[in-house]
Amino acid sequence: MASESRATHPPSGNLIVIGGGFGGIAAALRARALGYDVTLLDRLEQLGGRGRVVEHDGFRFDAGPTVITAPFLLEELFTLFGETLSHHVTLLPVFPFYRVRFIDGHSFDLSGDPAAMRAEVARFSSADRAGYEKMLRHSAELYRVGYERYGATPFHEFATMLKAFPALLRLGGHRSVYGIVRRYLRDESLRRVFTLQPLLVGGHPFHTSGVYALIQHLERAHGVWFAKGGTGALVAALGALMERQGITIRLQADVGRLLHENGRITGVALATGETLPASRVIANADAPAIYADLLPGMKRRRWTDRRLDRLDYSMGLFVFYFGTDRRYENTAHHTILLGERYRALLDEIFGRPDHVPEDLSLYLHRPTATDPGMAPPGQDAFYVLAPVPNLRSGIDWAAAAPRLRDRLVSMLETRELPGLSQAIVTESWMTPETFRRDYRSRHGAGFSVSPRLTQSAWFRFHNRSEEVAGLYLVGAGTHPGAGLPGVLTSAKVVEALLRDERG
């Protein structure tokens, strides 16, 4: 059965993908469709990278991505082989997209319903109605240029940057997301609602390139979805697709070193000492870690240790997964609980304090709002995510984690989930230490290097390595950036480069 649906490819040589995150999986499939004999290696015992699944006591928790946007990028991976995504996974629409709850208890429901959105904006500030419409038009234009024209364009040549610059400047790409939104909206609460999105890709809204204001349009135009069975169901469907297409998947295969001769990749060496030859390698491991750790002894031209140290890394994440013995029917699927401070809190998190800030803004995930099957009957599965300083801050997470867990439970109990401390029946957590240990994320950053303008497009890690020929990079640290749409698009860039190399 499996071999019947397998596409036939002209032979292209053997290729290894290091890392089974969404970027690595998409790159493996795209390389397979080009005819490469593909082996995917991941050091963990499951596929999915940050999209892995944590299961305990009958509850199913997606460890990372939960907001599925740009579903067409997932569809494309099935279409490559004449298949259809919906035959394997059901995507459920999420309404509202997010609920943003302010410290005084007021909330704003963000959705794709234009009338409901206009009413929400007017409820907060009728003076901002016209500005809101203008902001949407600006976001749509950013999407056309920043995503449709340049998202999947390889940016390893500065000439591409020069060509893109005038259009990006005209649209305010040199400003921050907050800088763009501020021009259209006067109400500070609305400004917060419409500048939160960079946090989903690891960016400080006051420093992330305004190009990321395109996310408003992306969500409106293509919706926000949740995979039935969770993001893990998507990973499983992609894993099965890889197997049907003859991609070899090896889990618990930790790559210790890239092998190269005369400036050209020749394979990889596992931590066990086993070597695997390859004519091409696509690395989905954290981009700075690839250069810092996998090319020992090599004199690097561009990505020197000094340069890697000077980069700005995204914030860390503390994620607390818990199940409750009851359902909280009034809580939306995605809720953002804002703290008292906005810019000052962000500055503190993105600075390097040696402590977890006193007030916090939180993202609360309740998948059982859309898919009750994520928990036993009558119960709820949750995670709450707190952006925190990354490991550069020196916080001792062994001591800080239990304290932060208690603070989060108490905050949630007061603001959103009454009786929570008595309702929790199962729990676990991840700290920036877990990100460093499990995903080999440099400084335990949640989203690799941050998406500042000076770390975007040509300035970001190139998808074709300038250090070793035949080495390609895919995933959050590379162009165009973090988040599922970003990493799935980075695989398209790699596909374009592989095609280009073949002429």
Ligand SMILES: Cc1cc2nc3c(=O)[nH]c(=O)nc-3n(C[C@H](O)[C@H](O)[C@H](O)COP(=O)(O)OP(=O)(O)OC[C@H]3O[C@@H](n4cnc5c(N)ncnc54)[C@H](O)[C@@H]3O)c2cc1C
């Ligand atoms: C808590 C959280 C919530 C998020 N929410 C969303 C969301 O709602 N929507 C959204 O779009 N995005 C979200 N994101 C961002 C998104 O999940 C990531 O940007 C994306 O999944 C990263 O994919 P990637 O391809 O870069 O690989 P990763 O997921 O980082 O996977 C890389 C893999 O490489 C493996 N690896 C590393 N080094 C080696 C080695 N030496 N040998 C073998 N294997 C190795 C790692 O084990 C890992 O499995 C979230 C992220 C987090 C952490």
